[in-house]
Amino acid sequence: MSHLSTLQQLDSKHFIHPFTDHNALASAKTRIISRAQGIYIFEQNDQPILDAMSGLWCCNLGYGRTEIADAVSAQLNQLAFYNSFFQCTTEPAVLLSKRLSDLAPAHINTVFYTNSGSEANDTMIRFSHRYWDLKNKPNKKIIISRKNGYHGSTIAGASLGGMSFMHQQFKGLDYIHHIDQPYWFGEGGDLTPEAFGLKIAQQLEQKILELGVDNVAAFVAEPIQGAGGVIIPPATYWPEIQRICDNYDILLVADEVICGFGRLGTAFASQYFNIKPDFICFAKAVTNGYQPLGGVLISDRVSDVVKAAGDDFAHGFTYSGHPASCAAALATLDILEKEQIIERVKNDTAPYFNKRWQQLAEHPLVGEARSIGMLGAIELVQNKTTNARFPDEQAAGPVCRDKCVEVGLIMRAVGETMVVAPPLVISHQEIDDLFNKAWQALDLTAQQLKE
Numbered sequence: 001m002s003h004l005s006t007l008q009q010l011d012s013k014h015f016i017h018p019f020t021d022h023n024a025l026a027s028a029k030t031r032i033i034s035r036a037q038g039i040y041i042f043e044q045n046d047q048p049i050l051d052a053m054s055g056l057w058c059c060n061l062g063y064g065r066t067e068i069a070d071a072v073s074a075q076l077n078q079l080a081f082y083n084s085f086f087q088c089t090t091e092p093a094v095l096l097s098k099r100l101s102d103l104a105p106a107h108i109n110t111v112f113y114t115n116s117g118s119e120a121n122d123t124m125i126r127f128s129h130r131y132w133d134l135k136n137k138p139n140k141k142i143i144i145s146r147k148n149g150y151h152g153s154t155i156a157g158a159s160l161g162g163m164s165f166m167h168q169q170f171k172g173l174d175y176i177h178h179i180d181q182p183y184w185f186g187e188g189g190d191l192t193p194e195a196f197g198l199k200i201a202q203q204l205e206q207k208i209l210e211l212g213v214d215n216v217a218a219f220v221a222e223p224i225q226g227a228g229g230v231i232i233p234p235a236t237y238w239p240e241i242q243r244i245c246d247n248y249d250i251l252l253v254a255d256e257v258i259c260g261f262g263r264l265g266t267a268f269a270s271q272y273f274n275i276k277p278d279f280i281c282f283a284k285a286v287t288n289g290y291q292p293l294g295g296v297l298i299s300d301r302v303s304d305v306v307k308a309a310g311d312d313f314a315h316g317f318t319y320s321g322h323p324a325s326c327a328a329a330l331a332t333l334d335i336l337e338k339e340q341i342i343e344r345v346k347n348d349t350a351p352y353f354n355k356r357w358q359q360l361a362e363h364p365l366v367g368e369a370r371s372i373g374m375l376g377a378i379e380l381v382q383n384k385t386t387n388a389r390f391p392d393e394q395a396a397g398p399v400c401r402d403k404c405v406e407v408g409l410i411m412r413a414v415g416e417t418m419v420v421a422p423p424l425v426i427s428h429q430e431i432d433d434l435f436n437k438a439w440q441a442l443d444l445t446a447q448q449l450k451e
C-alpha cells in the first residue's frame with residue numbers, strides 16, 4: 001500500500017474533520033496537502049493548485065514566508081510560553097498590542113487576545129455584558145446578528161451565526177436574535193440595491209424596538225459576509241446601521257476575522273465603510289495563518305469602563321497572548337508594512353482582480369459576478385436571463401468546486417455561489433491564471449450539468 005493510501009485510511013478511521021460528511025469523504029478520499037509556496041499548494045502528486053482561498057481566508061501573504069517561521073522559532077527558543085495572568089506578560093504580547101492599536105481606527109487602543117475567531121466573538125459578548133453591567137444597565141444582554149452570517153463554531157459563535165443547518169445540530173443561546181442579510185442578488189426582489197440595503201438595515205431598528213432598547217446590548221455583523229457567500233451589502237446599508245446603533249446607543253461589532261488586515265485595501269473593513277465599531281473581532285490573517293491567534297480590538301469607550309471597574313474582568317484563556325503567536329503576528333505586520341501590501345491591494349492588485357473577475361459575468365453559467373477588494377463571488381444559474389437556479393439547488397456548486405480542483409484551482413462552493421479570497425500578494429499574471437482556470441472550470445461544469 002502506498003504511503004498516501006495508508007494516510008488516507010488512517011485519516012478515515014481516526015480523524016473527524018470540521019464541517020464534513022464522513023460517508024462522502026470516505027468514498028472520495030481525503031486530499032493530503034503536503035507543501036505550499038507563494039500562492040500555490042501541492043498535493044502528494046506535486047501538481048500546483050492555485051489557492052484562491054488563501055488557506056481558509058488566512059494566508060494573505062502567501063506561503064513560504066520564512067520571516068514569520070523564523071520569528072516563531074526564535075521566540076520558541078527564547079521563551080516558549082508564559083501567561084499574561086497574575087501581573088505578568090511577555091514582550092511580544094505587549095509590542096503586538098501597541099502595533100494593533102496603531103493599525104486600528106483612532107478610537108480603538110486596546111486588545112484582548114484569544115486563540116481563534118470563534119473565541120473572539122465569545123469574548124466580545126463577555127465584554128458587552130460586562131460593559132452594560134458596569135453602566136448600570138444589566139438588562140442589556142441581547143445580541144442581534146444576521147441570518148447566514150458566520151461568527152464561528154463555539155456555542156456562542158454558532159448561535160451568533162445565522163446558518164440554519166448549524167442551528168439544527170445544537171441548542172443555541174436564547175439571547176441572540178437574527179435579522180435578514182443584505183443579499184441583493186438572492187433576496188432583493190424588484191428593489192434597487194440601494195432601496196434593498198436601506199430596508200434590510202432598518203430591520204435592525206425594528207428588532208431593537210420589538211425587543212426593547214433597554215434589553216439590547218450589541219449588533220454584530222461581518223462587513224462583508226465571507227462564509228455566507230461573499231455578500232457585499234449595497235452602499236446604503238452600513239451608514240444606516242451606524243445611524244441606528246448611534247441613535248439607540250447599541251454597541252456596534254465588526255467581525256473582521258476575514259476582512260481585517262488589508263483584504264479590502266484598508267487595514268480594517270470598518271475604515272473602508274467608514275463605520276465606528278465598539279469592537280473589531282479579528283483572527284486568521286493576523287499571523288498569515290502561521291500560528292493560531294485571534295482577539296478583540298476594543299474601543300476606548302468600552303475599555304475605559306472595563307479597566308476602571310476596580311475588580312477583575314473574569315475572562316481569559318491560558319494562551320491569551322501566546323508569545324509565539326504574537327511573534328508571528330509582529331512578523332506578519334512587518335511584512336504588510338515593508339512590502340506596502342495594503343496600499344498595493346488598494347491601488348493595484350484589487351482593481352486588476354476586480355476587472356478580471358467581473359469578466360466572469362459573461363460566462364453562460366454565471367448570473368452575477370461581484371467583487372470588492374480581494375474578495376469575489378459568482379452566482380451559478382441555469383438561466384442567465386431570469387437568473388433561475390438549477391432545479392436541484394445544490395447541483396452546480398459542488399460540481400464546479402470539483403472541476404476547479406481538476407484544473408488546478410481552489411475555489412469554495414457556498415451552495416450555488418462560488419467564492420474566492422486570493423492571497424493579497426497575487427500578481428497580475430497569477431490573477432490571469434486564476435481567471436483562466438475559473439473560466440475553464442465553469443466550462444467543464446456546464447458540460448457535466450448538461451450531461
Ligand SMILES: Cc1ncc(COP(=O)(O)O)c(C=O)c1O
Pocket residue numbers: 057115116117118119121150151152153222226227255256257258283284294
Ligand atoms: C467572520 C468570521 N468570524 C469568525 C470565524 C471563526 O473563526 P475560527 O474558525 O478561527 O474560530 C470565521 C471563520 O471563518 C469567520 O469567517
